Amino acid sequence: MPLDVIAHPYMANSVGAIKQDMLDEIGIDDVEALFEQIPEQHRLRSPLALPEQLRSELDLKRHLLSILSKNSNCETNLSFLGAGCWQHFVPAICDEIIGRAEFLTNVWGTPSSDHGRNQALFEFCSQLGELLKMDMVGLPVYSYGCAAGHAIRMASRITGRNEVLVPAIIDPERLSVIRNYCEPTEMSNHITVTQVNFDKDTGLIDLKDLEEKLSDQIAAVYLEVPSYFGLIETSGHEISRLTAKFGAETIVGCDPITLGILKPPVDYGANIVVGPVQPLGIHMNCGGGVSGFIASSDHPRYVQEYNTLNISITGTEGESKYGFGLSCAGQTSYGLREEGKDWTGNSTYLWAIAGAVFMSLLGPKGFQELGELIIQRANYAAIALSRIQGVSVSFSKGIFKEFVLNFDDTGKSVKEINARLLERNVFGGKDLSSEFPQFGQSALYCVTEVHSKEDIELLVTHLNEVLRS
Numbered sequence: 001m002p003l004d005v006i007a008h009p010y011m012a013n014s015v016g017a018i019k020q021d022m023l024d025e026i027g028i029d030d031v032e033a034l035f036e037q038i039p040e041q042h043r044l045r046s047p048l049a050l051p052e053q054l055r056s057e058l059d060l061k062r063h064l065l066s067i068l069s070k071n072s073n074c075e076t077n078l079s080f081l082g083a084g085c086w087q088h089f090v091p092a093i094c095d096e097i098i099g100r101a102e103f104l105t106n107v108w109g110t111p112s113s114d115h116g117r118n119q120a121l122f123e124f125c126s127q128l129g130e131l132l133k134m135d136m137v138g139l140p141v142y143s144y145g146c147a148a149g150h151a152i153r154m155a156s157r158i159t160g161r162n163e164v165l166v167p168a169i170i171d172p173e174r175l176s177v178i179r180n181y182c183e184p185t186e187m188s189n190h191i192t193v194t195q196v197n198f199d200k201d202t203g204l205i206d207l208k209d210l211e212e213k214l215s216d217q218i219a220a221v222y223l224e225v226p227s228y229f230g231l232i233e234t235s236g237h238e239i240s241r242l243t244a245k246f247g248a249e250t251i252v253g254c255d256p257i258t259l260g261i262l263k264p265p266v267d268y269g270a271n272i273v274v275g276p277v278q279p280l281g282i283h284m285n286c287g288g289g290v291s292g293f294i295a296s297s298d299h300p301r302y303v304q305e306y307n308t309l310n311i312s313i314t315g316t317e318g319e320s321k322y323g324f325g326l327s328c329a330g331q332t333s334y335g336l337r338e339e340g341k342d343w344t345g346n347s348t349y350l351w352a353i354a355g356a357v358f359m360s361l362l363g364p365k366g367f368q369e370l371g372e373l374i375i376q377r378a379n380y381a382a383i384a385l386s387r388i389q390g391v392s393v394s395f396s397k398g399i400f401k402e403f404v405l406n407f408d409d410t411g412k413s414v415k416e417i418n419a420r421l422l423e424r425n426v427f428g429g430k431d432l433s434s435e436f437p438q439f440g441q442s443a444l445y446c447v448t449e450v451h452s453k454e455d456i457e458l459l460v461t462h463l464n465e466v467l468r469s
Helices: 016-026 031-035 057-070 092-098 111-132 143-157 172-181 207-214 235-247 258-259 332-339 347-388 414-422 455-468
Strands: 162-169 193-198 218-225 247-256 270-276 290-295 310-315 322-327 402-406 442-446
Touching: 016 258, 016 322, 057 218, 111 258, 111 290, 111 310, 111 322, 143 162, 143 247, 143 270, 143 290, 162 172, 172 193, 193 207, 193 347, 207 235, 235 247, 235 442, 247 258, 322 332, 332 442, 347 402, 347 455, 414 442, 414 455
Parallel strands: 162 193, 162 218, 218 247, 247 270
Antiparallel strands: 270 290, 310 322, 402 442
């Protein structure tokens, strides 16, 4: 190996002499010997088309800023995008608290530092548990989809069954994650994912189709409130009743922002509840986990199937003194490795701190006011936009935060409309035409507390002008 190879500026071991020392230490002449276990047909034989190596931090910063400058953000543009990552107001104190070194840089530390972090994490779990009326909340996992996937695998282990029913109207990305967690058919732990049709008038779950697909092979029925299309499922009790009749588990995906105005899923029969943490004081971001939660009763039947790290509280010898620490750690992948209750890593503990701060700021009254504000503005926007010639709301009853607009009668595609809106610094709704072609030229629009009446009226004006031009 030539010793004059230029080292990577951030990788000390890339120096040619150090590479040679490592090869000598393990007794091989060429690094290729390390990759013999990879089949020949899967190994790259041609050089990667990589850009020229940047040799200084200044060059790297300039390069990254030139890329980032091409982005358009939701601060300088008016955004009506949602579909799994939503624009909610994040109080400044949430950023301040999670930016503190005690939380930002602390993964696992000393017993004393862990105790403080554990207390903060416990606050998140207890506050969310109070919202959900459930006693067991695990530490957050990577995303809403990951939480749903883990919950389905929990239900499969609990029931010993290997099929799950999910709604036909579901975020395709979330469904993809669920299918990934349910493993390929060749795997011994494969879980079959079967979709339940929706009522064409309401967009809600078709109860007749659900009943026909239920059997003693079903581990769980999964539904979402609100659904991917922002619809509030009104048949939760009946879905849970039918599910329990066949000995299956009811899993509900729930947006916690709704819990100030809607019943918690346990009140209509949910056994396991999952959902996003991102609405609870977390900014939208791309390329990182936006966090998801799993909750249930604290019955051992459920607790013993959690893959997450879990925090418990206990009394001490000191009066009014409490301790906070990990519980059930032995059943995780940290404790049992490949025999653990699913993989535990890549959790999003920092977002739990943000969530705890956010929930403590809002309190019960704040959640109610926020929920009412969102549902009022979303419905106001849906009605105002449906008055535009050629535009209609596909499902207008029981919407929260998101709704589907159809543009078939305008003679324009969603792609064309969104491109014209972007010229006016507006992000239109998510294009559904490829995900759900049966709905024609439709888009999923999102309206939250950050959208004022003036914002909605501005969207109406821009859409009117775009469709007339």
